[in-house]
Amino acid sequence: MSITKLDQLLDAARSNPRRRLVAAFANDSHTLEAVSEARAKGIIDATLVGDEAVIRKLLAERRLDASDFEIVHEPVDSKAAAKAVELVRSGHGQILMKGLVSTDKYMKAILNKEQGLMNPGAVLSHVTVIENPNYPKLILCGDVAVITYPDLKQKIAITNYLIQVAQSLDIARPKVALVCATEQVSEKVQPTLDAAVIAKMAERGQVKGAFVDGPMGLDVAVDKECAATKGVKGEVAGDADCLVFPNIDAGNIFYKTNTKLGGCELAAMVVGANAPCVLSSRGDSSRTKLYSIALAALNVK
8 A cells, every 4th residue: 555644654664673863953953853853652762963962952852862863962053964974974874864964064064075975977856745635646746946047867766766756656657747837838938848748758768667657737636637638648647646847946846835825744865875865944844744743754764
């Protein structure tokens, strides 16, 4: 059975061996609460990198036992991010998590050519899993946060990452929609050309493990009645598991519309590095961060 609710991520992750998570600059309460709950649920063990005094104070305020965690003292945020990456790179941990450090410093540590977590030529991308009460299953989408205006190569990478993450949720053959403003291929609209190429590649087995179709409007991708009205047929139409967006503008607006106006819950992580990297906003709830930890744990190779 495929995972259709975010709560099911927790049970699925708990059924696997515990992973060690390394939190970069774990100086905020939401990170500590999420990490503590994930540990209590048997999903992870944790190393907390940051200002030890601040971390111990926050743990004490929440009646959490500091002895449950390994604490590595590094009070400077950028250095804490670099130290956390070093611990994961050395094999001490299998999951990296962003704490109070800013996204640019966190990403800089991951992308460092000598000391980071990237292989030459690898593409780093962001995968979001959204639970929307108006849709019968989870929606996986990318890229809403890392790749701004992806070229064809990057869109292929995003597509493959979404397929891999969907399969980690026991979706055996996910349905991937290459989302554009229209289903019509137009030489004047580059995203429709890219979508058509990727769809043809999938048809010929160059993108594997999924049904892939596009270009496809969002309405056609998620609404069977709309797909039927517009005469768009196929496995993906009206029943997409995954949405590949043409650029960060479309993806980020979709993400924020779901969370801010739709009240949807989510999990998110960065893929393409040598380990899954939890990248949630500093303002995200501890619940969002817990789901993101579980998602990352399911994607440890």
